Amino acid sequence: MTESAGAVIGLNLGLSYSSIASINPHGRADVIANEDGERQLATRIAFNEDQVYLANQATPQLVRNAHNVIDRFVGFLGRDFASLTDAEKQRSSSPVIDNKGVPSFKVTIAGKEQTLSAHDVTVRFLRALHQTARDFLSGVPIAGAVIALPSQAFGDSEKQVQALRDAATEAGFIVLGLIPAAAAAVVAYNLTSPIPASLHSSSASASGSQSYREQLPTHSDAAEGTAGAGPASSSADNATYTKGTELDRTVLVLDMGGTSTSFTLLSARAGLFLPLASVFDPSLGGQQIDNALVSHFAKEFTKKTKVQLDLNTNARAAAKLRNEAEVTKRSLSASNSAQCSVESLAEGIDFSGSVNRMRLDLLAADVYSKVQERVKEVLAKANKEACQVEEVILAGGSSRLPGLVERLTYLFPEEGPSPTRFTASIDSDQVIARGCAVQAQALVRLSPKSAERTHSAELLLKPSSTQTVKVLSRPIGLVVPSSSKANGGAAQDKRLVDGALFVTLFPARTPLPARRAFRLPLASSSSSGNIILSFAEGTEQIRTDKVAPAPRDPEDEDDDDEEEEDEEVKTAFVKPDSDRLIEVSVPLSGGAKSVLIELVAQANGSISVEAQAGDAGQKVSAQIEGSSA
Known part of the structure; x- marks a missing residue:
């Protein structure tokens, strides 16, 4: 068929x-x-x-x-059975047995x-x-x-x-x-995947010309889970990417399953995904949170009924309580409080208890801390800082618990030139x-x-086979003076180097061949003459600043309180090389408000540059030979 x-x-x-x-x-x-x-x-x-x-x-x-x-x-x-760990063999269900070296079950x-x-x-x-x-x-x-x-x-x-x-x-x-x-x-969100021109609406001009930005994806929460990556809705509440990060993002996928959790750091480049680092913890998962809830409810049962409940010896009670505790945990991902009810939990006595999110967060604090540690571990493994991660995707049911998400947000920047997004518009169980x-x-x-x-x-x-792909080893971009509109104002100050901003066009680890486009805004006074476009390679760096804490309310001050320390804020930026790859002079036409720059990088590392001021300006072409591929 x-x-x-x-x-x-x-x-x-x-x-x-x-x-x-x-x-x-x-x-x-x-x-x-x-x-x-x-x-x-x-x-x-x-x-x-x-x-x-x-x-x-x-x-x-x-x-x-x-x-x-x-x-x-x-x-x-x-x-083989010999490869199984003791933890994998421990279970309350049918035991795993060795059947001629093959893991099996006897039922x-x-x-x-x-x-x-x-x-x-x-x-x-x-x-x-x-x-x-x-x-x-x-x-x-x-x-x-x-x-x-x-x-x-x-x-x-x-x-x-x-x-x-x-x-x-x-x-x-x-x-x-x-x-x-x-x-x-990542595929579920069509992350960084350009929208094919054929999928755009018919609002383009008869000549077929379109704004280059119309071909860039909106943020994944605006049009999630759509096959074919059609254009997102134009409603006012649609999220959009930070300018310049639509096609190139570093993404952390946190997949928290029932018994294990994986942390995968990916480089997403125009719909192509390259793994940077991964950490897998087979002993960290939603079941550990279930265990904490089971222990809590068992103590509540004993406190209310004065009946001792030993879950190690009463397997039936443990199974009943575990099944209901998991349902309670799921409810707490959407509600502030939830009930846990079990008929005939022990000695014919029913149990009914409640728990709120605050209590759950206290019970699961150790699990949350371990998740934070593993996030730090995968970042260190990839030699990355949290400020270099543009997006965190949550997968697995327990990953959406508000308390865990809040703890994770502490690790990543919420403000600045490129704050980290937490993406979870698709149900994490379904993504x-x-x-x-x-x-x-x-x-x-x-x-x-x-x-x-x-x-x-x-x-x-041959599932484990790999295909070798040439990638850029260093970022390539446009060096823009601080007076340019492209700098974005004060928000970009921490990324300025010697009064100029490096606008990344091809990030490091971009698979080749590749194409990128950028529209450089022009000052209103730029009506004639030429503009010089300066292209360079750069080096990824991290800037660390100390930020003083906000002033405290005198009424809240306590003489015994310790003085708050300055907060350490890290900002990722690219320092351009002093030597330029090429400088291109583009004639300005009357009324031009921007310059459209298009670059095409070939597999051999050469890059063709094409620039045009406005829609009617003269197109200028140039060639960069031998970039760092």
Whole structure:
């Protein structure tokens, strides 16, 4: 069956939860609901007599039938039993066993004891997801799927990636591609992807000329989750990028799953994403917050009823409380307070308690601190400062807890020339699946014989293969005098070097070939003569300033209070080389309000420059040879 005859989907097969997305008739990626209306599906399967329970239906089985419940199995694909850690083996559900070196599970199905490998369980679960997608799509054939690699649990293991592909194929999926979860999260927002000219409205002039900025993306929160990257709505509340960062951004993807968290720093360049550094913590996830809530509610139960509740010996009570605590945590991501109610928690006594966000933040303080530490770790690994990160994308259910987000904002600049954005307009539980659906749609739009489609097919055959891409080692830009409008006023003062601002046109690590455009505003007095455009390479640097704290209210002062220290504020800037790459003289035409500058960098490092004042000015061309590629 051809791809045009069916639908394509995106699949996030998470270690704890999974989700499926498809492209709706409006071109938007939407997460599919199962027959119970649920979009976030537990990666879990349970057996009770001749009944098979899948996803969220399997969760209640943890209370009375835990030995026949299998979860946390995806990470075992393609691995030997000897490679499993003690933490991976510890579980309240069906224990993992060594079956001839293969991680497996022993369960009772219809009265008979059976041993299922991680592959067997994954195929069963994926087959159920495939059926869920078919039911939602009213029987429309599924022509292909892009699947997210679970966090960084697979690392660089080609064997594990191949095992996932084999399981998906056996379950009935036509696998179009496998992409890292972090990349899927970025793709969901079409981050830095230019809008093709063909997708613009017909408001362009008859000659086809358009403002170069019309081809730049608006901020991802303005038109999130749209396949094809069509133009964003023009409503007044649309967010926009800081000028000059539309196509080039350094992005941190924080993916906080149930049992693990990954931190991935990416260089996003006009829709191409290059990994800079990553950190994976297999012991840090939403489950640690659940544990804190469970402990809190257990103490509350004992305090109210005087009944001692030992969760280490009362597995049934622990399972009941854990299931409800997770629901409570999810509620607190949207509400200031939430209830936790459990029938017959212990000795036939019901429990009902409440908790607010402030209490949750106190209980989860250690988890929040560890997340902060890992963020600092991934930045240090990439030799980056927080002020060099333009965007943070949140993925995974627990990442959207307001207390955690607030703690994270302390690490990044909220003001200045380029404040860090926290992007979470797409439900963090859904963002990875939706990104996979967008990628699937992009793949099927390619010609089957195109180089991009061929490369994608080759990656499926050898998932860990890499393609060497030439990139610029240093930024290239325009050196603008402090008197120019392009400097942006006082907000840019900290980035001035010797009275001039380096306007980055090609950031470091830009894949080649590449194209960029910049519109340089002109002063109203610039009506004739020539303007000199000075191009140079530069060096990325960090400026550190001490800022005195705001004056304190005399009524609030306490003689015992320590004097507040100056705050340390860091600003990223580029220092231009003293030697210029080239200087271009552009004639000014009457009434010109700006100069449009376009640069095209070739794979050999040469750069062609074209500049024009206004729409009717004379075009000037120049060539830069041998830049730092």
